[in-house]
Amino acid sequence: MTVYPLIIIAQDYKLTVILDSVPPYTADTAALFLAGNPNNWSPQADGYRFRIQEGRYRLVMDAVHGAIEFKITRGSWDQTETAGNGKSISNRVVQLQSDSVIHIAVEGWQDHFGKKEKMHTASKNVTVTEQFYMPQLKRHRTVRIYLPAGYNTDKKKRYPVLYLQDGQNVFDEFTSYAGEWDVDGFMDTTALPPSIVVAVDNGGDKRLDEYCPYPVKSIPGAEGNLYADFMVQTLKPYIDRQYRTLKSKPNTFIAGSSMGGLISFYTALQYPKIYGGVGVFSPSFWITEDKVYADIKKLGPALNSFIYFYVGLLEGDTMPNDLLKAMKDLAAVSKAELTAVIRSGGGHNEEAWRKEFPLFYQAVISKKK
Numbered sequence: 001m002t003v004y005p006l007i008i009i010a011q012d013y014k015l016t017v018i019l020d021s022v023p024p025y026t027a028d029t030a031a032l033f034l035a036g037n038p039n040n041w042s043p044q045a046d047g048y049r050f051r052i053q054e055g056r057y058r059l060v061m062d063a064v065h066g067a068i069e070f071k072i073t074r075g076s077w078d079q080t081e082t083a084g085n086g087k088s089i090s091n092r093v094v095q096l097q098s099d100s101v102i103h104i105a106v107e108g109w110q111d112h113f114g115k116k117e118k119m120h121t122a123s124k125n126v127t128v129t130e131q132f133y134m135p136q137l138k139r140h141r142t143v144r145i146y147l148p149a150g151y152n153t154d155k156k157k158r159y160p161v162l163y164l165q166d167g168q169n170v171f172d173e174f175t176s177y178a179g180e181w182d183v184d185g186f187m188d189t190t191a192l193p194p195s196i197v198v199a200v201d202n203g204g205d206k207r208l209d210e211y212c213p214y215p216v217k218s219i220p221g222a223e224g225n226l227y228a229d230f231m232v233q234t235l236k237p238y239i240d241r242q243y244r245t246l247k248s249k250p251n252t253f254i255a256g257s258s259m260g261g262l263i264s265f266y267t268a269l270q271y272p273k274i275y276g277g278v279g280v281f282s283p284s285f286w287i288t289e290d291k292v293y294a295d296i297k298k299l300g301p302a303l304n305s306f307i308y309f310y311v312g313l314l315e316g317d318t319m320p321n322d323l324l325k326a327m328k329d330l331a332a333v334s335k336a337e338l339t340a341v342i343r344s345g346g347g348h349n350e351e352a353w354r355k356e357f358p359l360f361y362q363a364v365i366s367k368k369k
Contacts, residue, residue, distance in 0.1 A: 012062055015094070016101040019050065019057035019072070023084075023108055026074075032057050035080075036070025036091070037316050037348045040258065040284050042208075043073040043080070068094045069314055069347055072106050077177050081106045086113030091347060093314065122172040123184035125149060135234060136226040137210065142201040143235070144171055146184050147243070148194035158244045160195040160251035160365070163231060165211065165260030167199030169350055179350035181357055190358070192365050195253070198239055200231075202260070211259035213266040214291040228267040232274055248276075249305075253364050255279025257353045262288070265307075265326075269295055272302040277364035281310045281353050282346075285322040293329055300333040306367040308339050308360045310353075312346015319348075339363060 017034060032050040038061065039045040050057035069091045072081045083089050084107035094102055122144075129143040144167045148159060164183070169176040171184045187194055203210050206223075213224030231254070240247050254275045256264040261283035268278045285292050307330070311323045320342055327340050341359070346352040 013096055014099045015061050015063045015068065015096060017050075017059045017061070018101065018103050019106055020103045021105045022057065023106065023112065025112060026106075026109070030074055033073050033075060034059055034061070034070050035073050035077075036068060037319070038063055038068060038070070040208075040287060041348065043077050044075040063096055068096055068316060070094075072104075074109060074111075079109055079111050082108040082110050082113065084108050086110070091349065093347075118174045118176075120172055120174040121180065121182070121185075122174075123188050125151075125188065126171045126184050132235075134227075134230045136230045137206075137223060139203070139206070141203065142167065144199040144201070145239075145243075146171065146187060146197035146199075148196065149188060150194075151196075151244070155244075158246045160193070160253065161236075161239060161243075161245050162195045162197045162253040162255065162361075162364075163235070164197060164199045164254075165202065165256030165264060166207075167201040170197070170199035176350065179354065181350060181354045183357060186358055186361070190361075192362060195361075195365070196239070196243055196245060198235070200235070208259060211256075211263040212287065213263065213295075214288050216287060216289045216291070218287060224263050224266055225270070227263060228270050231267055232271045236274070249273060250276040250367075253277040253279070255281065255308075255360065257281035257350075258348065259284045259287075262292070266292070266295070268305060268307070269299040269303060272299070272304065275305055277306045277308070277367060279308050279310075279357075279360045279364065280323075281356060281360075282312065282315055282319060282348055283309075283323065283326075284319075285326055286318050292326065296326060296329045297333060300330050300336075302334075303330070304335045306337045306339075306364060308341070308363055310341045310343070310346075310356050310360070312343045312348065312352050314345060314347040337367065 033044050034048045035041050035043045039048050050059045125147050127145050131140040132143045133140050164170050170181050173180045208219050209221045209223045210227040212219040212222040215222045252275050254264045261280045265280045268275045309323050311320045327338055
């Protein structure tokens with residue numbers, strides 16, 4: 001993989017978004033929000049709610065130079081904007097180079113057309129463990145497990161294990177909220193050595209708390225340290241007891257995207273003897289108020305793993321620069337083997353991460369000794 005130099009001077013601008021029209025069936029009292037890369041795709045984020053001025057919805061927000069990618073919601077992802085016939089639309093993208101005003105029209109709302117019928121796409125090799133208890137967090141969670149096709153025929157063979165975050169989006173279109181990664185489909189067909197894949201569902205309204213390691217202004221109830229402890233002290237021992245795994249560090253991997261990328265990286269920093277490979281897709285380092293960089297300097301010297309960083313340029317200026325800073329800081333103190341991939345057309349979405357996953361897996365499995 002190639003590390004592409006990227007030097008961008010970030011400058012703050014004002015972006016004004018005006019909704020020229022909304023569907024006529026929109027309630028007069030409806031609360032509308034912008035959800036996108038500026039707010040980590042939160043569908044109901046403080047500071048991104050539209051106000052009615054002169055009969056139209058209007059939002060004025062701070063943004064930085066580059067691509068702003070977003071959709072309009074009524075507070076949740078099942079109430080997001082659609083085309084006038086109810087079909088899904090692509091993320092809106094604005095290339096910001098100065099203070100700007102944009103006018104858009106919302107044609108439909110997803111829930112007006114009923115829930116889109118989705119099909120189960122999970123491979124027969126995927127099993128689901130419901131109500132897995134997380135003692136560190138005192139709550140339960142669904143865990144989805146992929147076993148390689150030959151797992152039940154060769155009773156002596158053992159496998160590496162890959163742990164993934166946001167498990168709803170890993171194997172099954174039916175459970176995903178914005179598309180699946182199709183990790184099971186890839187594993188079923190790849191010629192690469194297979195792994196057991198353990199995908200942990202996110203906690204819904206607890207997702208930000210569990211995936212954020214640091215109490216910050218936007219996430220004061222951060223529980224990421226407890227979640228990382230769950231992954232290492234509870235989940236991994238269970239998987240190693242129940243399945244034929246290769247338990248060693250070179251055969252244990254962890255990965256995630258966005259906030260899941262942040263918590264995966266943090267977990268590897270906190271437990272450097274556990275994970276031999278780490279996939280850090282579009283990590284939300286910006287939300288940590290620079291605390292992740294302090295941890296890199298403090299904990300990075302003990303980290304000696306293969307780290308695969310990924311970000312897309314359509315995610316704006318902040319995320320590529322944050323990723324490169326993390327990589328530079330880590331390279332200064334750590335013996336970790338680092339790879340950074342920056343895609344010119346990559347957005348902050350499941351489609352981009354689905355495309356990148358096979359490349360990450362090929363890289364991480366080739367490092368296994």
